[in-house]
Amino acid sequence: MTHTAWRCDLSATRCVFCSLCTLRPMSTHEVENAPPRLPDVNRFTTDALLMTAGFEPGEAQQLDQLGAQAGTAQAAEWGRLANSYPPELRTHDRFGHRIDEVEFHPAWHELLRVAVGHGLHATPWTRGRHVVRATGFYLWSQVEAGHGCPISMTYSVLPALRHAPDLAAEFEAGLTSTTYDPGLRPPLTKSGLLAGMAMTEKQGGSDVRSNTTRAVPADGHYLLTGHKWFCSAPMCDLFLVLARAPAGLSCFLVPRVLSNGARNPFAIQRLKDKLGNRSNASAEIEFDGTHGYLVGDVGDGLRTILDMVSMTRLDCVVGSAAGQRAAVVQAVHHARHRRVFGSGLIDAPLMREVLADLCVESAAATALFVRLARTVDDDERALARLAVPAAKFWVCKRTVTVVAEALECLGGNGYVEESGLPRLYRESPLNSIWEGSGNVIALDVVRAATREPASVAALLAELATTAGADRALDEAVSQLTSQLAGLGQDPGADQRGARQLSEWLARCLAGSLLVRHAPGLAGRFLAGLTEPSAALGARPGPGTDIALRAIPET
């Protein structure tokens, strides 16, 4: 039997799998002061802020089970394997037929099987609450982030697909089924379906109005021709695609396999070699006479697909909160078991300050996602319209800082792959980029605040629930109210200040939620609330042109 790193239990004194090798501790090499592996821990019951969602006993039981599984060594190992053995593209079969399939490590399928089995990809559209599903997504995303991409896209596709009631009726059962059924086959013959989306083209991802993929009406459907520069999880069964019909940009449902069993043209040209999110495949694809079925009105594609995008934006907040929590749990665990200069690292006054800030930031992100998920259940559209993009801007940006700092708490060990922190770190910028990059999202906050007074009113009403509870929060809310009232007079200034406004808004909302649900943590969070922003681009000031001249034109 071959001795390989992942078959041998290296913590044992002897390899437990083979008799050929003799792993013994070396007499010169005693391992001391090494914190133990994070023990199995229930990620639901150990996360007090989640309880602010007010779960029913049945909901709590379901999340308890998922939280326990999310905290096991087995789940962590799936996460490691899915990322250590990234997906591989198979463009052709052995006979030369084009197949355009992607092969994944079995661990990827295990992760998806659990996620689908718990309904993280869809159930609240037919049964159950969105806040329960969001909490489940948060718990399971702490194990591994990449597989969350198709889970999130499938969750988000239904509100948009319902713009085509016939198509929704056809595919809804498959999309909400809790059976994970991988492989490319006609969708209606499968016991479970996953969905993706393809909007971004080479010439512009933020400005999808520049899309050039064409859609020509055919017999009851459209034929699509063009390219998509990013299309993640290309082994999904169905995709929502933006393409230009004669009457304008429209949204289409594109199945990978047609009902007669033929492959719909969907050529995967390459998989991206990405910074992180390595378990997930992100492809460049070409459509060439590809069958697409109109979703929503022709020419109304952007508005239709935005119903999907607004849900994936919420999931960016949930996923980032999960990344923060996973990193902070590791940091605190390490500090509790590591000794420095003769005493526990957790007792070092300066380290305590760092860890306390990490815990508070992570708690704020958790409180935000729980509140925002509840807006879907309670149909609080006006509040969500403003608060979701603001939270996406702030929580996703903050995750990079939080994860980097948590990583440093483990010292050099945190920089080493085996700690799991590098994977969290590489993942951390992504939620800020996709589904609307930072600036685009911040400008969307300004747009909502300027054009939708009901959203501003809903936000201020929410913040009023904690008025008078804390002086720093009152002051921050008062500044926010003035900023909101001043919008619309100078569009240039509004754009320059968009990041500042978004961050301010999200921090006020998070502060208010902490006052309500975690008063012990609120004081620390609120103490920094009126400080200038930490995010780049959130302090519009003089000297912008001079500063830019520091880098010569190239």
Ligand SMILES: Cc1cc2nc3c(=O)[nH]c(=O)nc-3n(C[C@H](O)[C@H](O)[C@H](O)COP(=O)(O)OP(=O)(O)OC[C@H]3O[C@@H](n4cnc5c(N)ncnc54)[C@H](O)[C@@H]3O)c2cc1C
């Ligand atoms: C791993 C990964 C997977 C992805 N998967 C998918 C997928 O499955 N489907 C899909 O359709 N797309 C996908 N994307 C694409 C993603 O949504 C886009 O990259 C993103 O929307 C940004 O578009 P862009 O890359 O073209 O950048 P650009 O649009 O060129 O933007 C570049 C920068 O300019 C900023 N900017 C843009 N407009 C303005 C403005 N008016 N004012 C100020 N700043 C501005 C942006 O914030 C950004 O920082 C994926 C991306 C990644 C990284």
